[in-house]
Amino acid sequence: MKTDLLNWQDALARVRHHAKPLRPEIVQLQNSLGRVACTTCTAKENSPRFDNSAVDGYAICDTTESESGFKLIGEMFAGSDVGTTALAPGQAVRVLTGAPIPANCDRVLMQEDCYVQDGIVECEDLGKLGQHIRRAGEDFLSGAELVLKGQVLNSARIGLLASAGVYEVEITQLPIVGLLTTGDEVRDIGSELRSGEIYNSNSIAIQSALKEIGISDVCHVHVPDCFEQTRSALSNFIETCDVVVTVGGLADGERDHILGALAELGGETVFSRVAIKPGKPVSMLSVGEKSILCLPGNPVSALVTCFLF
Numbered sequence: 001m002k003t004d005l006l007n008w009q010d011a012l013a014r015v016r017h018h019a020k021p022l023r024p025e026i027v028q029l030q031n032s033l034g035r036v037a038c039t040t041c042t043a044k045e046n047s048p049r050f051d052n053s054a055v056d057g058y059a060i061c062d063t064t065e066s067e068s069g070f071k072l073i074g075e076m077f078a079g080s081d082v083g084t085t086a087l088a089p090g091q092a093v094r095v096l097t098g099a100p101i102p103a104n105c106d107r108v109l110m111q112e113d114c115y116v117q118d119g120i121v122e123c124e125d126l127g128k129l130g131q132h133i134r135r136a137g138e139d140f141l142s143g144a145e146l147v148l149k150g151q152v153l154n155s156a157r158i159g160l161l162a163s164a165g166v167y168e169v170e171i172t173q174l175p176i177v178g179l180l181t182t183g184d185e186v187r188d189i190g191s192e193l194r195s196g197e198i199y200n201s202n203s204i205a206i207q208s209a210l211k212e213i214g215i216s217d218v219c220h221v222h223v224p225d226c227f228e229q230t231r232s233a234l235s236n237f238i239e240t241c242d243v244v245v246t247v248g249g250l251a252d253g254e255r256d257h258i259l260g261a262l263a264e265l266g267g268e269t270v271f272s273r274v275a276i277k278p279g280k281p282v283s284m285l286s287v288g289e290k291s292i293l294c295l296p297g298n299p300v301s302a303l304v305t306c307f308l309f
Helices: 008-018 155-164 201-212 227-241 258-264 299-308
Strands: 024-028 057-060 069-076 091-095 107-110 115-117 121-124 145-147 168-172 176-181 218-223 243-247 268-272 283-287 289-294
Touching: 008 218, 024 243, 107 243, 145 155, 155 201, 155 227, 176 201, 176 227, 201 218, 201 243, 201 299, 218 227, 227 243, 227 289, 258 283, 258 289, 289 299
Parallel strands: 069 091, 176 218, 176 243, 243 289
Antiparallel strands: 024 168, 057 091, 057 107, 069 121, 115 121, 268 283, 283 289
């Protein structure tokens, strides 16, 4: 392998340099999986929204070391109105996990540590001030930055945003990709092959690879080893698609037309051939603002370089 070929890290750096963010769009949060945030997403609510119990147990008020019995005056569940119950010294309220904490509550006793008889809650160890209480805003406050611009929205980040009241996010649109496969010998899957012909596995494999990274809007065209048809297909893709991917036709033979057709269309070389195996012929050109990634025709080389670049 020639040592003067570009190494793959430098080639990838050039890809990233030429990659331009597409137009933003706003989608509902549940439709944002795998997409990239184009703005920083901030919380609309505190988390927790209100003081609440971290355990099933009893909320108590104004304890001293000598006190061990508290009069049970009510109960609160997850979803109970906040602020509807208040505690006086020596009183207790039955609370379940997630229930709002009554006003004046200074701690929650775990039910496993308590004994209730005749409406009196008994507990030998009253624990510490504030125990088992989740305070409003202790996870994050309204306005906190939860997902930064440029981060991918995975399930954890989506769940975090949902908990903060975010229901829409501004994301970068996915590219429309034009996929051009080439070769006189190539036939669609399901066709009857004649002598010397092969199936177009590259079209299926590359479209599947693009779907794996979230890109489903792919326009595929196959052309024979014909300069005019190759040039026409490339011209149409450059006009209508955001990114163009070609497969095959990169050698120096008289029936390899990709690079020549792109040159006629004003293509400027970003890189041509890379010091990797498989995949050395991989190249990238630009026409105006559009990027064209040219993959080798060998199926393994095509798939490796598609994933890499």
